[in-house]
């Protein structure tokens with residue numbers, strides 16, 4: 001059990017968390033023949049980040065580790081996280097990975113909601129599904145919404161979330177958001193129950209722990225590969241200290257095992273990695289060093 005100071009108080013999130021919309025920011029890149037865009041869907045300011053991100057970290061070790069990132073623990077009052085969704089144009093398909101509040105950003109990019117034929121939902125947390133619905137209807141009327149079956153079943157069957165170390169009203173917010181953003185897409189749903197190809201070049205990778213049916217994506221084209229890890233790592237320090245879990249990891253032991261497996265795969269196979277919450281554009285490589293890993297962000301032109 002984490003010490004009580006680390007129990008994450010989401011009340012602060014509600015009061016202080018500000019989603020800032022500073023206009024769309026887009027980073028274009030390629031994975032082989034696939035044209036990809038990292039779309040920054042605003043940022044969110046989280047208070048009390050040490051308790052949120054590193055729920056089980058011994059304070060002294062956390063202080064030291066953060067120092068390596070230029071952060072002083074005592075002064076670390078807030079953490080600004082971008083929400084970075086991906087759009088992948090495979091030539092045949094236009095795929096969105098997570099939705100946030102994307103519609104406006106897509107329109108700014110000259111992409112209409114009707115053009116999106118596939119929306120992959122990595123998991124049912126509000127920051128990943130918040131753009132599924134507009135005025136009670138699916139925001140992407142022609143899209144299949146792809147998600148892991150267990151994730152759908154979990155959020156749509158009144159989960160108690162008793163394992164989560166957050167306050168009760170926060171759990172209610174998570175469940176309400178899931179119900180509001182998932183049930184209306186029921187008619188467009190494609191549920192996965194085994195790993196494999198969603199479409200040529202895009203594979204679902206089972207990655208549970210953060211949530212029961214959290215998935216990663218393995219994207220490959222023309223000999224190039226990308227692993228979109230979603231929330232298997234939320235902060236770059238999770239690579240150096242893979243055993244430090246976050247307060248919103250539902251099953252911490254499973255989340256840690258998943259994280260290690262994905263980091264191993266990404267570093268061994270030298271994949272480009274996309275991480276939803278890392279500094280924009282959330283793209284980089286993972287370097288293995290002495291039993292742990294290090295984040296190497298891409299150098300932007």
Ligand SMILES: [Zn+2]
Pocket residue numbers: 125127128231276277
């Ligand atoms: Zn997230």
